[in-house]
Amino acid sequence: MSYTRPQVLVVGAGSAGVAAAIAAAETGAATLLVEATGHVGGTLARQLLEHSAGFHDAAGNQATGGVGQRIITLLQEYGGSPGHIPDDTAYTATRTPVNHAELSMCEAILLRRAGVRLLLSTPVVGVAADAGVIREVSTETPGAGRTTIEPTVVVDCSGDAVVFHLAGAAIQTDGAAATQPTSLLLKVGGVDFDPLLRYAAANPGDFRSGGRVGSPDDDHVNLWGFGDLLAKGHADGRLSWRRTELHLAGWPTRGEAVLNLTRTAADPDRRRGEAYLVLAEQVMEAVSWFRDYVPGGRRAYLAEVADRVGVRESRRIAGLATLTRQDVAGGRRHAQSVGLGAFPIDVHDAHSPGLSHTDAVAAAYDIPYGILVARDFANLLAGGRCVSTTHEANGSARITATCFTTGEAAGCAAALTALGGHDARSLDAAVLQARLRTRGVIGAR
Template sequence: MTDVLVVGAGSAGVAAAIAAAETGADTLLVEASGHVGGTLARQLLEHSAGFHDAAGNQVTGGVGQRIVALLQEYGGSPGHVPDDVAYTATRTPVNHAELSMVEAIMLQRAGVRLMLNTPVVGATVEGDRVTSVTVESPRAVLRPSTIVDASGDAVVFGHAGAALQTDTAATQPVSLTLKLGGIDYAPLLDYARVHPDDFRPGSRIGEHTEDHVNLWGFGTLLEKGFRDGRLSWRRTEMHLAGWPTRGEAVLNLTRTVAGEDSYLRLASQVMETVSWFRDYVPGGRLAYLADVADRIGVRESRRVLGVQTLTQDDVKLGRSSPTSVGQGAFPIDVHDAASAGLSHTDKPNAAYDIPYGILLAHDLRNLLAAGRCVSSTHEANGSARITATCFTTGEAAGTAAALAVRSGNTPHDLDIAALQAELRRRGVLGARS
């Protein structure tokens, strides 16, 4: 019998599964796709973010930091480097394929059992507990003691009929990230130096001999491309995470509302972006499409209703909590589906605590959430969805699930002090004593 079932092998799910297994639980991780790494690895995110607060103090440790450290050993990341665009104190560039492999290695070392290409298709509930979860490929009925839903879309919550958030705020738009090769960075960075007003204030413009650069802007070139009919959607900024010595860059530019034909619309935008980059961006004449994310990038989907809910003020004011199981510090980063830019870029006054209650299902006692579907308001989710914070909520949920199994309790009945002590032992930062 499985002690802990973790659904979703993204940042939160990987951290949850590692933590649960290392805490002594027989742990099974199921993932609908054929890979581990989730959005960070397979949606080609420019880099991981949220490991430090605005003052440069590290707020994410534990499994998330261990993944970065092992990735550094393999040469797949320089670690935490200063953020060139001054949006946060640091960013953490990653080689996406190597990140996926490193996470798989850590899962194996922890003793996690893994089922890929295995979507959840059903769940049964008796009283206040989920008694079984049904998966496909092949069909199997799993009967875990405790479940961590790190699917991103609260899949288990949905099948179990668990309470979800009911606010009607518009969710953030979806995107398809792309990687270009063949870029000549010398003229590109020269353009950025000559046109500082075209980039985020306070930006540092790197050199073409550097391994990593980060640019947020290009508004003038984007507007010209839109006016000329080369770009069919309007954007005020593009995020470019580049590797000058390799001539590569990941571009975060495409955007559309979620829907049945989202991928089809985004595919057109990807090819328009490649053509526009070649003709409008200095150094882009020989650029080519090197890779496209294997999934649509979803910033926000279903959010669960927990015992507690993280709010915009909790994040902005850097509020503390006696039940803290970690910390977050990333700005409230909310992309506006109805406009060409962002509706929120609010920076917290300080790191904020993550209350244990935002992980706990409101009405089912053996079900936890981790990652972007935790109990949060639309605005607070703009910070909590960031990968470093997902590592933290995942590790907290996985540890809590394992401790609940060990003690014969449910996660709702867990001794919070014991959980916090175990998280501190694991290197999680901000778990209160």
């Protein structure tokens, strides 16, 4: 295949983009995946997310299958994940710990097996469109310079809806005050988990209720709290920003823990560099605080920092349909469902020390095909956190397991559109659903 004229072009090689590209190629379309960075895996692999989450609903029923489950299964075969394990914090039914580097490699293996063409260090810099059709997508690479790609169908899994933005497609955004904060996750090594976990067991009021405190012999532990220690660190001037909680994902047998603690308000479309400078100082304060205030942290050191500012929310597309808070919280069913979401509505407030709110989702909800489809273009779809949702619904749909699902559905739809000469807006949902069911996608009715 000529990479300049693919039938399906997928932009962004995070969770959604990897799933979209694999699905498109396995459905029979010549598929090109372009990624702005030098690796695949996106936020889950490179922002050091503590786990993949959202694979199961509150009752423990699996909600994400398909490519997402295939990635976890392969990762388990290589020893890079224990699979789905109970969530110690009782926030969700399960968490899925991953070795970040091995996750990226396993995704690359599945891309190669599917026959996907991959271009790395290849950001999209321009889009040409007319009459509601994407005609050309321009990329820029250090070696080849500018390249013009002429795809039949485009799937935007960039997270920031880059193709939609450059094409002038309909976008929905919230005001800067409403957008969730950016963050920079960090991993500390040299942690002695015996005194740390003894502290957690002796101070249950300092942690999320209903949780379980693990053992130093466990491979994986999760703690959500440390509010008293954070308050003391802030009062003593050791932490320049206030937080009422942190999420610690630990590997006791390795003496390592990922800390989800830093945050700052920032325009995620324009000022990530400014956010990075603020967050870098928070990272170093966090490590110093951990050494001096957290039992078992005396020998801790900064082992790794995410390679990008973590963005929870930026542009979202305006699709044929929009997923709402009521859809998510009510477990709403939809005739054109292409998969399920199940994670709580998890909304962080950029201007307060805690979460804005976390709303439990009692049952999985349907993901309608329309939230993946541009309302004003015939050959443009989206997967991942930029799909068409309201601000609150995005708090659930942005989670990585759900991104695998929306990406796979968008990639499969793109292939069917390209191979059949359809308009993506009028694709027969029943045909798409049947294809997704054969791929092991749960909830494609």
